[in-house]
Amino acid sequence: MRDGRRTRAIARASVALVCAAVAAGALAQGRTTGREPADDATPRRGTERAMGARAGREVSLAAAGDVLAHGTVEATARRYASRGGYLYALGAVRASVESADVGFVNLETPLTTRYREVNTSRWPPTLGSDYGLERAISMTGFDVVSVANNHALDQTESGLAETVERLRAARLGAIGAGPTVDEAYGAWVVQPRGVRVAFVAFTHPMNPVGSVPARRVGTGARMYVARLWDQERVDAAIRRAREQADVVVVSVHWGGNEQAESVSRQQRRRARDMVEAGADVVLGHGPHRIHPVEEMESARGGALVAYSLGNLISNMGYRYRRGMRLTGMTHPSNGHPGNRDVVVLRVTARVSSEGRVEIGDVTADLYWTDNVAAGDIREVRVVPIRAMESPLREERETAMRAALGPRVQVTSPGR
Numbered sequence: 001m002r003d004g005r006r007t008r009a010i011a012r013a014s015v016a017l018v019c020a021a022v023a024a025g026a027l028a029q030g031r032t033t034g035r036e037p038a039d040d041a042t043p044r045r046g047t048e049r050a051m052g053a054r055a056g057r058e059v060s061l062a063a064a065g066d067v068l069a070h071g072t073v074e075a076t077a078r079r080y081a082s083r084g085g086y087l088y089a090l091g092a093v094r095a096s097v098e099s100a101d102v103g104f105v106n107l108e109t110p111l112t113t114r115y116r117e118v119n120t121s122r123w124p125p126t127l128g129s130d131y132g133l134e135r136a137i138s139m140t141g142f143d144v145v146s147v148a149n150n151h152a153l154d155q156t157e158s159g160l161a162e163t164v165e166r167l168r169a170a171r172l173g174a175i176g177a178g179p180t181v182d183e184a185y186g187a188w189v190v191q192p193r194g195v196r197v198a199f200v201a202f203t204h205p206m207n208p209v210g211s212v213p214a215r216r217v218g219t220g221a222r223m224y225v226a227r228l229w230d231q232e233r234v235d236a237a238i239r240r241a242r243e244q245a246d247v248v249v250v251s252v253h254w255g256g257n258e259q260a261e262s263v264s265r266q267q268r269r270r271a272r273d274m275v276e277a278g279a280d281v282v283l284g285h286g287p288h289r290i291h292p293v294e295e296m297e298s299a300r301g302g303a304l305v306a307y308s309l310g311n312l313i314s315n316m317g318y319r320y321r322r323g324m325r326l327t328g329m330t331h332p333s334n335g336h337p338g339n340r341d342v343v344v345l346r347v348t349a350r351v352s353s354e355g356r357v358e359i360g361d362v363t364a365d366l367y368w369t370d371n372v373a374a375g376d377i378r379e380v381r382v383v384p385i386r387a388m389e390s391p392l393r394e395e396r397e398t399a400m401r402a403a404l405g406p407r408v409q410v411t412s413p414g415r
């Protein structure tokens with residue numbers, strides 16, 4: 001959402017307070033945790049519109065994939081502290097995100113380094129970031145952040161608890177984890193332009209972190225992560241979200257398909273199950289590559305499935321140079337350009353007075369992870385694809401367009 005015009009209609013969907021507030025025509029603000037909502041002096045854009053007619057309402061969503069604070073990414077943020085830190089690294093997508101009513105991203109890095117040593121050179125990497133990443137995510141225009149992914153417990157359950165706290169302190173909704181199972185599977189509801197949009201998140205994989213030394217700092221927190229394999233719970237969570245919103249968005253971190261070139265039959269089946277349970281938009285991630293965006297019929301009208309949004313920022317594919325051939329010596333996650341392709345997907349959903357949902361425009365703004373070498377120093381920065389020289393630019397535009405499929409209208413924002 002645009003800065004200063006954020007609709008802080010945020011509430012845990014399972015809370016009766018939400019329904020009561022919406023019924024009263026006011027914006028809901030509260031959580032199931034029982035804690036007092038944070039003070040919020042921001043103007044509430046949706047208030048007057050929420051009071052208005054319910055017919056033919058429209059909401060736009062911007063979504064991006066994985067945020068992975070690999071060592072070089074964190075080093076870039078530190079090096080450019082005077083230019084916004086992480087905002088220097090990923091702020092280029094701001095125009096694409098802010099122009100939508102709600103922004104979503106998958107945060108694949110715990111926001112702390114207190115509980116385990118960060119090691120991004122071993123496999124699987126143990127991630128952690130302590131350099132204001134949450135503020136940059138918020139300032140870039142994102143509102144809702146999934147923490148349900150395989151790195152959720154890289155800094156132990158205490159680290160995950162701290163991550164959720166930091167996100168909330170930065171006025172971001174955190175989905176897919178919580179101190180109880182119900183909260184982990186619970187929805188986060190925002191209400192821009194009077195349309196209630198519920199977000200839930202699930203992950204299939206969870207990385208082992210046993211080989212990385214624990215620091216034994218306050219490891220007492222108990223946190224649950226919403227898991228994809230528990231299909232009954234997943235479907236129930238989506239149905240609950242459906243009851244409390246006009247539009248339901250499901251974030252899913254698929255498993256076992258990192259670097260996959262295409263969508264599996266099982267993913268298609270699970271996406272179909274989610275739409276049948278009540279999802280209107282499914283936002284997939286995990287393969288670190290961009291996969292097709294497809295429309296599906298649903299009982300409410302139409303639904304949209306983005307099978308994989310790829311990465312928003314990472315150090316993956318850093319060895320890629322145009323024309324190079326991948327050999328056995330280079331792991332695909334180090335040398336594949338698809339890991340450096342970046343899209344911000346923008347989806348418009350219309351809600352009729354009968355509650356039917358229709359998917360309208362679907363566009364993707366194209367970016368690229370510039371990973372440049374300046375002497376011994378590399379830096380990672382997301383830039384508009386248009387800022388890149390030809391022929392790299394044509395190559396990646398063509399590749400991203402093909403990966404997204406015909407339902408998406410592709411645009412290249414300016415430098």
Ligand SMILES: [Zn+2]
Nearest residue numbers: 108149150286
């Ligand atoms: Zn992952």
